[in-house]
């Protein structure tokens with residue numbers, strides 16, 4: 001752990017960043033500056049590469065078929081811009097959901113007053129592909145399908161590529177919320193069959209919060225002129241401004257955040273790209289779960305559905321355990337955990353993403369054990 005940080009964030013964004021990413025922000029630029037806008041365009045190019053030829057998978061697709069748009073705000077703003085702009089006035093959206101972020105996709109569609117079909121699954125179950133196909137075949141009015149890839153509510157990794165295949169076979173447009181997984185899992189637009197893929201600066205890219213981005217199929221985005229349901233969230237307009245004015249944002253640009261993101265992308269390359277980053281997260285997650293099980297704690301999800309991004313941990317079965325108390329004690333020992341969000345189980349969450357390494361996770365598990373002992377929680381240890 002960096003000695004200069006107050007604590008390590010084990011949260012899925014904002015997350016712990018490197019000192020060099022934070023230092024990259026020590027420069028004030030204007031939204032109009034040509035040197036700055038050249039960096040915005042460099043960033044867009046790098047994002048497209050990460051979703052295609054540097055995605056770490058074999059089936060990459062062609063760089064020039066895709067484009068990237070940055071959108072000010074948190075990740076949700078980018079999702080809302082995409083749904084509000086990519087769906088035509090006559091469109092109808094099928095939302096697949098098994099968690100709070102999936103439910104948020106549906107809420108966005110509802111607020112935009114776009115016709116909606118929801119396919120809701122329990123939080124610990126992936127969508128059933130046969131049922132999904134039947135729903136799509138039964139309703140020809142559905143034009144777009146959207147789903148969260150890694151459902152950050154639980155840590156579930158949804159079968160985005162399998163869903164994508166069905167969406168394509170039934171002739172719909174596919175919008176993937178890959179907010180918490182992009183750059184943390186090898187995947188390309190091609191392998192997912194994604195038409196729009198959304199993520200943000202402050203998740204697996206390991207930058208700081210301030211904008212989201214959309215990788216889109218260029219030929220589809222070109223057809224969306226005038227469809228946006230609001231001014232600020234007009235993806236097409238933002239794209240046109242970036243294309244025609246050499247990387248300029250419409251309205252004030254999150255300049256410092258862009259610089260931090262570019263630095264974070266350099267560091268991703270130095271690490272060895274997405275494949276190496278995925279390997280580190282995998283090792284973090286494996287170390288975490290092995291350690292927790294040794295001290296007698298259990299995870300929410302079956303291992304087969306568990307992503308390497310974030311893990312939901314069941315509360316220990318003890319009346320001496322209270323999460324706020326546990327959280328405060330852990331924070332004073334320089335670990336910030338994430339509260340649970342699952343509806344019908346008491347959990348807290350541990351994120352593996354950010355500037356976090358297996359040694360940090362080993363120290364974390366040791367600290368969790370000490371803290372629970374301090375609190376008087378009896379652990380059914382299985383041998384530490």
Ligand SMILES: *Cc1c(COP(=O)(O)O)cnc(C)c1O
Nearest residue numbers: 074075076101148150152179180
């Ligand atoms: C983080 C996240 C978002 C966006 O959340 P914001 O708080 O708006 O940044 C959306 N979907 C998923 C799956 C996420 O993990």
